[in-house]
Amino acid sequence: MKSRREFLKEAATGAVLLGSSAAAEKLAFAGMLEPHVAAGKSKVVIARDASLHGAGAQPDEQRVLNLLDKAMAAYTGRDKPLEAWKSIIPADILAGKTIGLKVNGLGGRGISTHAALTLAIAERLQQAGVRAGNILVWERDARSLAACGMTVNTDASRVRCYGNDVGDYEDQPVQCGATQIRLAKILTRECAMVINLPILKDHEMAGVTFSMKNMYGVVDRPFLLHANNCNPGVADLNTIPAVRAKVWFTIGDAISSVYDGGPGFRPERLWYPNALVVGEDRVALDHTAWQMIERQRATAGVQSLEAVGRRPDYIATAADTAHRLGTNDPGRIRLVEV
């Protein structure tokens, strides 16, 4: 059997496959109103495998792939992995457009999106018909990608992998709340869709970093959005049309996490949820992530984020009528744990 890395080296040339009209509608409506809010409850799946890590520091690749399949099946209601993927990715994107996988390597090796997850998603996308070169694993720069266990590759015959240091930023800034930022061209020009692959972490300022906060990696000077515990910076950034329209599906890495002292690697605060968190409502995802962090802090005897002055208020801001990015109302979140 081929290893995952061998598989990815091959240029898959899959046939054009069916896509989801519902997913296409999501793209069409994005920027106007989040369909997840309008449609009622937002579904968030937490899929777990307690044996994911085994004895080693890195998770078992096959178990990660199996967990991904389990999460996708629970989210889509389709047991066959490829059918699950085809129900998420619009047909025209499957057929020939670029899909970005936005990983997070900010915290350095030890607390970055796991390569096993990134590669498992790339494998399933290729099997669903996406050409290898139309998959672009992406972060801020080569160092961040290396932290995720990825190597820069611009050869379009294989899965591509490079950062904004290669792809560059738009010359023209865009307004983001009260400040101006420049967006990564990988987002604005290269990718038709971005699958968001954040890693769950405590954050020194934001409180929690997960789905929405991972978009700080798509701007040239993210520190401009740090004021007031990143509120409303995170929400403002996610309302920018290119972000809102293209980044609507998250497969969050909660394989390992830091529940305090983040966003950098703090091994003394490391914990293993051994989970993936999947959904389309970025606010509901972040609310769920926040609760996971709080539960672990309580278990470890650490004060709540509110008690230490780091409650992630940007989540509520993202749900308000000015941003309408999703829901943070637990009564409107359908949490499915498998």
Add this chain to the structure above:
Amino acid sequence: MVAVATAAIALMTASAGCKKKTVEPLPPSGAVAGWEKSSDTRVYEAKDLWQYIDGDAEQYIAAGVVSTSTSDYKYQNQLDAVVDVYTMGDSAGARKILESGNSGGAKNVQVGDAGLAYEQSVIFRKGPYLVRIVAYDATPGTEQALLALAHGVEARL
């Protein structure tokens, strides 16, 4: 701007009282038994620190960080670690970071002016310097190996 310095030219100037002191805080390969320096030294000025630790940088800036040097290390070809040396404006800044980072579970260790050790990390301060050493794996010998490296860094400050 970020400077990627070679081992030969990575020099920092830190002010200690009214004396100017030129320091290369990161030990070369072999300077500490078993430890190899496995990357170039990267130096970040305060205004660029976000490029290295975005999200964490502000607390160091608030404490008066002047510059940061970092390098990867490898112990006996098995254990990977990273060493960060933060040069603060004064010893109060280094003390502030060390104390704010102690949220329980650490052992006090005799390195520099004050130090804390966990199973996979050591943090200590000496004068205006704040040093954090983090290993990516926990092995039976990790703690002692990190302490040895910490003493190696301390001797250069």
